[in-house]
Amino acid sequence: MNEAFALLEAEIDPIDIEILRHEILSIPNQIERNIERSAFSPLVQEYKDYSVGLVDPEGALIAQSRGSLPIFVANALGTGVREAISVHGADNLMHGDAIVTNSAATLGQHLNNVALLTPVREGGSDNGPLLGFFAVLVHWIDVGGSAPGSSTGTDTTDVWQEGLQLPCVRLLSGGRRVEDIFRLCATNSRFPKLLLGDLEAQLAGCLLGRDMVLQIAHRRSVALLRATFESMRRQARAAASAVIADIPEGEYSAESFLDGDGGGAIPIRVAVRSTAGRLIVDLEGLGPQMTGPSNAGRNGGAIAAARIAAKYILTPQEPVNQGDFDLLDVEAPDGTFLTARPDAPIGGSGNTIPTVVDTILRAIGDALPAHAVAAHHGTYGVHTIFGRLPETGELFTNLDTVTGGWGATAQDDGAFPLRSNAHGDVPDIPVEMQEALYPFRLIKKALRPDSGGPGRRRGGLGVEKEYRILFPCKVSLKFERGQCPPWGMAGGGAGATCFVEIMRASGTTVRTWKGIYALEAGDRLRVVSGGGGGYGPPHEREIERVLRDVEAGYVGRERATEDYGVVFKPDGTLHEAATQARRAIICRK
């Protein structure tokens, strides 16, 4: 029976539900805009490293803002709510309370990710029934620890080196500001002004969101609001279920690996099982917890990765809701790099996620060929240039991440440079803004030819950036996926891997992926992102498409001949006969 009939049978009008659904979904989006406009740090305003949502009284996600990073669908908001309930008890969370948390043991993501949540109680009164929580998570610019920016440290060995933890403490109590906590946060941050600016935006947005939910509850009815929450979850579950039903029962597995943190490659072995209408993502084959900071806790790691992958496949066009994941089970033992122990360093908690998501998608791709996608460049590629400004001696830090090629599908070439699959609406920082603020200059920012994996559908291209350093500073690098190329699917080839090169003024060049390096005036820094994998055999690519790629310079002539079997005459035009012959040979092989 469909949802509409079920509702009618329960004497609930499905159109009323649908209207309320729209109203509820629009709240986090409006709050998101509001916060984006009023926040301070570039991480919020430009990087959009935050998430806004409404969570039910049990911690299940009802609605989340569209610009939220995928990494947060994994339930960061719901996890924060569940932690707050277990610490304080739901009955002790009153109207006007606001709780902040970044507990490593529960959220399992780097400590900069701080969730702020406030109960939504009917009528805005202390004894009103709990309708849910409004929650806003923001990446705080700095929470102390051993490195400026906190999560940027590359050599931390436990979580206490990475900053301050705020284990569900009250920032507001009954509507009153607990100034002690504001002061504590400011004192423990290298950038207290920016932090407080962001925190004020985060808090105001959270309270406004709560009030908007209360207005709806007042205008419609609490019963209808609750019925809508339930219906939204059922709808999401039903839509996910319909896709899972297309997966033939069985086990599908895939493998890849991470560069690791110096101790050798870290294996990623993933199995995806479809049984009795449920989807099981088995992560038992993940490598062990690392000594360095590329770990994450269970919620921010294993569950996050599985949910992101599931959302890509199951119902990508629908807003995120707990029901998306009601039929998803995640199996993983404690002590892997995505189920790290509470004391583990987790400054780079997101770094491994894109590759794990890629690998899960690879496994599902075998099960559902229509949804198969080749691998993407697969890394955040954090490169933070920091130091002191020449004129004022003031500290600066410019956190940047790469954009790279995405994988091809059976239908389309891979997308051109985009962030990783764990990022969302995160725009690149304009070169002109960087040059106006920081003591370096970019001398190149260009597509990287031949970096897209060859295939009937070609992988997307990576990007090459080159900086000239004008004043002594440092760069902190956290790249992954330097060794495991973005693979192709269905006979497509792999995309090129990423790397960073430091070209000293003295003439030496270091190729690297991780670490902190001092840079001198005259040094150059090359940041080169990977391409996406191709889909299908390259020699099946239409010749016109290959020629167009060559004309645009996406693919060089050599690779066109080598990979795609397209041969050129000395004057550069297509040699049709030689091309047919070459393609026939490749085909027979």
Next chain:
Amino acid sequence: MPHFIAADTGGTFTDVAVYDSSKRLLTFAKSLTTYGDLVDGVVAGIEEARGDLKSTAALKHGTTHVINAFLQRKGARAALVCTRGFRDVIEIARGNRPVPFDIAERRDPPLVPRALRFEVTERLGADGSVVEALDEAEVISLASTLKAAGVTATAVSFLNAYTNPAHEDRTVEILRKCLPDVFITSGTALTREWFEYERSATAAANAYVGPAIAAYTAGFTKRFREKGFAGTLAMMGSNGGLMPFEAAVDRPVALVESGPIGGVIAAAEYSRALGLDKVIAFDMGGTTAKCALVESGSFAVQPTYWVGGYVRGFPIRSPVLDIVEVGAGGGSIAWIDPQMRLRVGPRSAGSEPGPACFGRDGTEPTVTDANLRLGRIGGGSFLGGRLSLNTQAANAAIRDRIAAPLGYGSDDAATTRVAHGILDLANTLMASAVKEITVARGHDVREFTLLVFGGGGPIFGAELARSLGIRRVVVPPEPGNFSALGMLMANARTDVAQSLLADLSEHGIETLSSVRDKLRIEVVTAAEREFLNKSPSLQWQADMRYRGQRHAIPVKFGGDPDADVLVRAFETAYAKRFGRTLGEDFTPEVVGLRVAAESVGERPDLLALAPSPDTSRSPAPINHRPLHLRPGGWVEAAVWKREMLPAGFVITGPAIVEEYGSTTLIGPGDVATVGRLGEMSIAVSSERAE
């Protein structure tokens, strides 16, 4: 004596308004837009409105030409010239993924393909200093490459040129000399704000539409000169100001939202005349609903506009009216999604086949069908009776496509329930657009008056207001012709802006003063050249933020950069938007200066628009018809003719007021009063319990 004409070429209709200033008479006409030669539609409209071209002083023209060229990818073969190392800026874009989980989502390809993007040797520092000189020999040899490539337009956009346009200017000069037949434009001629992607995309877009607009305006001019028209010709710019044809040829990208602006200009005029401080201008047409804020009689323009939308489109840096649009109009189709949810829009039945009730083979129910089903619009009075509507077809579409499949059944109760559902859903979508332009920008929506126009605005106004907590709705005269009317009222306007970084120290104020002086000379010279006005009125705005923030907010000031004045204005604007200021720990700074020069021309008096009904007898309803209310069911509602209502007349809802091109619904408990300008002001009752 002189006539003034406004002609607005839209997707379906070309709207014309003619003002005879000696008789203080306004005439409107609608003709079908002619896609072969767009000028034919304009000429036909003017003839219908009996515009006398020989005695016309000014013709103001709005067109969807530019936006259509972008959306349909029907522009020039254009090239882009870039700084060495940066030719991929417009293709790399910003790398963001607005739709977080959809692997199939792609941006539209850039307007200039990679093979037509060229690099030259030159480099400027972020402070405008020359790091590497422009290699002029390279530019000269590039000219022959461009010629060989057969391009008809070329854009030049260099890194950091916003601080120093010299290299761009010189490159343009050389290319113009070498390629006299090619349309050449540069990024900094269009915007001097930072962000290389946005500025390069703007330059590329300008080149892309340049040749077509040059040809269009030349053809337009020739046609009207032949008809004896000797007045000035101006295009409607997206910033709400008129541009002479010559300026439009240089900056066609400034015409991108030439269409919707007219209605908002008129809304601003009425807001001023009625003394309304905070107004939401709400325009509902056949395909979309749009809203914009009018505060203290003026509307906001935004510095960046996304052509084709934020998800797939590209940005242009050109001041465009700050407007939010949703796909909910009279023609919007109601449908059931795969999850069995009722949806409305964004697909529209347009005018062909049109809503089911048009009886032109449309079988899908639309918002208009739902309005008809519930008696909110009359079957015989649509467009003054020119198009009679088929109630049965509307009912059948609602029943067969929605009510039955969703499980509501097929009886009358089911179709009325679903018809309300369609309208409520459309209302919800429109309300979310209004919230986006208010709540998301830090405004309290309840403080605003809703001014409604367009074919569909007046019928939804009161309900929309009720759902938003707004207490007053104003329906201006001629809501169906509001866009052309607004265009008639538009002033000439030139905008100039410059990015800079200055704090409010003595040194910073000096910097501001020198940039201010430069901009003033520039904008006054432009106003004199374009509009023969030596002393235009100048509106100054500083883009300000607290040091450390990325986004700046617009702060109006008198034009004299004084630290105290700027800080006070900034704090007021900041507190207004965010409800608080951040105290003395935070330092305000200026990141941009903008100035708009306006030249006011002769324009119609709003009083001329007020209907002058026969006041010798009290007006009476022209009839009664069944109107379905929820809650309440069927009632017999009085139907009034708007032109019969004198100033001061009061109607208590439920009631319907009809006029050509629009219908106003006055809900139960709502009270409408006719004002002295002919406007209807509806006091909206607080929300009904459901």
